Amino acid sequence: MTRTGRLRRSISFAALGLSALLAVSACGSPSGPGDSAASGEFTYWSMWQEKEPQAQVIKAAIDSFTKDTGIKVDVQWHGREVMKKLTPSLRTKAAADLVDQSMNQLGNGLSNTGQSADLTSVYNLEVPGEGKKVSDVIPSKYVDYLKDKEGKPFMVPYEVTGEGLWFNAKQLPTEQPQTWDDLVKLLDAAKAKGVSPLALDADNTGVAKYWPLLTLIRAVGPEGMQKLASDRTGAAWDDPNVLDAVTRVEKLVKGGYFAPGYNSGQYPAQQNLWAQNKAAYILQGSWVTSETKTYAAQGFEYSSVQLPPINGGTDAVGVNFFGFGIPKTAANGEAAGKFIAYFLNKSRLEGISTKADNITPRADIPAPAALESLSKSFQEKAVYPSGAALGLKFGGWESTAFQPVAQSLVQGKTSAADFVSQVKAKSIEFWKTQG
Amino acid sequence: MALTLDQRSASRRESRRPAGPRPVRGGQSPLARRQRRIFGPFLAIPLALYLVLFIGPTLYSIYAAFTNWDGINTPTWRGTDNFTALFDDPLFIESFWNTLLILVVVGIGIFVLAFSFMLLLRDMKGKGFVRGVIFLPHIVSPIVLAIFWGFLLRHDGLLNALIVKFGGEPVAWIGPDSAFLMIMIAMVWISTGFYVAILMAGVDRIPGYFYEDASLAGASAWQKLRHITLPLSWDVIGVAAVLWTISSVKVFEFIYAFGASQGQMPPAYEWNAAVFVYGVTFGGATPQYRFGYACASALVMLLLVTGMVALLRRAMRRDAVQF
Numbered sequence: 001m002t003r004t005g006r007l008r009r010s011i012s013f014a015a016l017g018l019s020a021l022l023a024v025s026a027c028g029s030p031s032g033p034g035d036s037a038a039s040g041e042f043t044y045w046s047m048w049q050e051k052e053p054q055a056q057v058i059k060a061a062i063d064s065f066t067k068d069t070g071i072k073v074d075v076q077w078h079g080r081e082v083m084k085k086l087t088p089s090l091r092t093k094a095a096a097d098l099v100d101q102s103m104n105q106l107g108n109g110l111s112n113t114g115q116s117a118d119l120t121s122v123y124n125l126e127v128p129g130e131g132k133k134v135s136d137v138i139p140s141k142y143v144d145y146l147k148d149k150e151g152k153p154f155m156v157p158y159e160v161t162g163e164g165l166w167f168n169a170k171q172l173p174t175e176q177p178q179t180w181d182d183l184v185k186l187l188d189a190a191k192a193k194g195v196s197p198l199a200l201d202a203d204n205t206g207v208a209k210y211w212p213l214l215t216l217i218r219a220v221g222p223e224g225m226q227k228l229a230s231d232r233t234g235a236a237w238d239d240p241n242v243l244d245a246v247t248r249v250e251k252l253v254k255g256g257y258f259a260p261g262y263n264s265g266q267y268p269a270q271q272n273l274w275a276q277n278k279a280a281y282i283l284q285g286s287w288v289t290s291e292t293k294t295y296a297a298q299g300f301e302y303s304s305v306q307l308p309p310i311n312g313g314t315d316a317v318g319v320n321f322f323g324f325g326i327p328k329t330a331a332n333g334e335a336a337g338k339f340i341a342y343f344l345n346k347s348r349l350e351g352i353s354t355k356a357d358n359i360t361p362r363a364d365i366p367a368p369a370a371l372e373s374l375s376k377s378f379q380e381k382a383v384y385p386s387g388a389a390l391g392l393k394f395g396g397w398e399s400t401a402f403q404p405v406a407q408s409l410v411q412g413k414t415s416a417a418d419f420v421s422q423v424k425a426k427s428i429e430f431w432k433t434q435g
Numbered sequence: 436m437a438l439t440l441d442q443r444s445a446s447r448r449e450s451r452r453p454a455g456p457r458p459v460r461g462g463q464s465p466l467a468r469r470q471r472r473i474f475g476p477f478l479a480i481p482l483a484l485y486l487v488l489f490i491g492p493t494l495y496s497i498y499a500a501f502t503n504w505d506g507i508n509t510p511t512w513r514g515t516d517n518f519t520a521l522f523d524d525p526l527f528i529e530s531f532w533n534t535l536l537i538l539v540v541v542g543i544g545i546f547v548l549a550f551s552f553m554l555l556l557r558d559m560k561g562k563g564f565v566r567g568v569i570f571l572p573h574i575v576s577p578i579v580l581a582i583f584w585g586f587l588l589r590h591d592g593l594l595n596a597l598i599v600k601f602g603g604e605p606v607a608w609i610g611p612d613s614a615f616l617m618i619m620i621a622m623v624w625i626s627t628g629f630y631v632a633i634l635m636a637g638v639d640r641i642p643g644y645f646y647e648d649a650s651l652a653g654a655s656a657w658q659k660l661r662h663i664t665l666p667l668s669w670d671v672i673g674v675a676a677v678l679w680t681i682s683s684v685k686v687f688e689f690i691y692a693f694g695a696s697q698g699q700m701p702p703a704y705e706w707n708a709a710v711f712v713y714g715v716t717f718g719g720a721t722p723q724y725r726f727g728y729a730c731a732s733a734l735v736m737l738l739l740v741t742g743m744v745a746l747l748r749r750a751m752r753r754d755a756v757q758f
Contacts (some may be wrong), residue, residue, distance in 0.1 A: 086715075112505075265590035265609075396725065
């Protein structure tokens with residue numbers, strides 16, 4: 001064959017390859033959960049490993065869903081890295097029609113990137129066998145925080161978590177401290193008994209920021225916290241209320257309220273120590289109850305209170321969500337939406353409480369005993385998105401300007417005054433570079 | 436009529452053909468010709484793979500470094516803003532310095548130790564065994580080593596248990612001031628064996644009679660090192676230094692496994708440049724998807740390594756000694 005012949009042949013091969021590629025990408029034309037083209041199957045990528053209790057509950061629901069509707073579910077148990085694996089396929093044709101993760105993961109991965117389907121249609125679906133809509137069983141005070149900038153929901157939660165000051169109700173009073181002084185009195189009482197008042201795994205960056213962050217929210221409210229985060233001039237940090245709140249944390253650090261070794265250990269050493277009654281309180285997420293279950297001293301009775309409001313600040317409770325999302329480019333979004341509604345039926349969802357030991361968003365499903373105190377405050381108090389939704393709205397600011405200094409404060413390396421001036425300076429610097 | 440390329444070269448070959456028996460076409464055996472024909476496709480496959488999987492993404496990362504890109508949607512041009520932002524970002528500055536600390540301080544630690552071992556082991560009986568023991572940490576997964584390191588050094592760890600047993604107070608080995616130092620010590624521990632093996636391979640080539648001759652002339656151990664060992668293994672040392680420069684910037688697993696917990700990023704004081712890239716993209720409980728920014732930081736580090744390697748090669752350039 002001559003060279004020109006070879007060239008012609010290569011060009012035709014390349015053309016063939018290119019057209020095949022275009023054909024493949026054309027398959028990825030977006031269709032959402034509201035589309036009419038119903039299909040008999042969908043793919044679900046899960047944040048759980050197959051052996052985890054949540055996976056067992058969801059798997060049982062999938063089996064009966066297929067039996068009841070004939071819709072097949074291709075389920076893949078990817079674990080916590082699920083969004084990382086899904087991201088590359090989101091733009092053309094999502095590899096999964098249904099995915100689950102936390103509010104922050106779905107918010108940042110699907111909603112903030114414009115890759116989430118509008119789940120309004122799912123909220124309007126009827127929960128099979130109940131005669132109620134999805135929007136009737138998920139409290140609207142939760143859904144308010146699961147919407148994108150245009151007000152379209154991107155997530156349907158099936159598990160609710162939150163932070164609290166946890167303790168053993170067998171040994172300590174269960175009343176909610178009304179003022180910061182009440183709280184300090186409780187801590188002093190523990191100290192007097194020779195027990196370390198507070199456990200803290202300060203190496204865990206997620207946990208280390210709780211004391212400064214939640215205390216600040218107690219003083220300025222979640223909106224005030226968002227204002228602190230987004231203030232380009234840094235002037236919001238000059239509010240004396242801010243320094244006052246941070247000084248309270250500094251006093252705990254300097255006053256030796258944290259258990260020995262909190263500063264040089266490795267998570268979860270301190271929370272295990274706490275579960276052994278060697279420290280009285282721990283400011284942690286509700287998962288601390290299931291994480292410490294096997295280490296807890298005999299008869300340990302989990303209970304929690306919230307940090308008291310500061311200077312007439314808020315007593316609202318921070319709430320975090322785990323739940324389903326549907327990518328905009330999912331081919332079988334409608335079938336996935338049907339499953340979401342199916343799973344929220346009381347008889348199926350209650351497994352999240354009874355088998356997976358977690359709070360569900362439905363008020364008519366009792367929380368597991370260890371989380372009763374927190375579940376009660378979710379229902380009685382106003383709620384705000386966990387951590388004032390900083391991770392979702394100002395993630396770059398939080399990890400750059402706030403988190404390292406907050407960790408340094410609880411580690412006793414930075415004073416309250418330095419904390420305020422440093423975060424202020426870093427905030428100004430951060431927003432200057434964000435253009 | 437225009438000739439095709441093939442026809443033209445064929446006619447040239449015809450005109451140059453000398454008299455006598457007809458040679459094999461093109462001066463090659465049929466086997467060689469067939470080999471030549473197959474050379475293209477064989478080269479094309481790895482070249483295509485390399486282009487698609489390595490060169491392409493690298494070029495795209497360089498482009499992405501100048502954009503605002505969330506890893507999903509179309510990047511938007513940002514010019515050099517990512518780079519100015521990087522050098523105003525306290526997290527990047529900290530990561531950058533920590534990377535340099537690993538490169539220089541750990542590098543010096545490794546080479547001082549590796550040279551000492553080399554001198555000790557050269558005449559030692561059972562040096563193969565000792566070499567194996569020093570090499571061992573390099574084979575074990577960094578994740579396992581990080582867990583072991585934590586187990587040893589944390590507040591309720593093995594070392595503090597020993598100290599307490601002998602009546603002492605627990606030491607804050609991995610507190611905010613000392614955690615990165617412990618990471619650096621671990622890096623030395625993990626990597627020394629590898630460089631001992633490389634350097635020993637270079638030193639083992641040096642014939643024994645040089646040393647015998649030097650001993651007869653009354654040379655000290657230092658003089659032997661300076662006048663025999665170093666010059667005759669210089670090229671190996673140079674290669675080892677370049678290898679360390681490149682691999683030190685890529686250290687990731689150990690730091691992540693040592694410092695991260697519960698899906699969160701490690702504390703900022705433990706970050707290096709590789710951890711930074713993960714931290715601003717997929718890492719942590721609230722991933723940030725700042726891919727353009729991450730690419731910019733990776734590009735800065737690539738330029739740094741390229742510069743360092745070039746400098747190192749220049750500084751280490753010597754005429755090869757033949758022996």
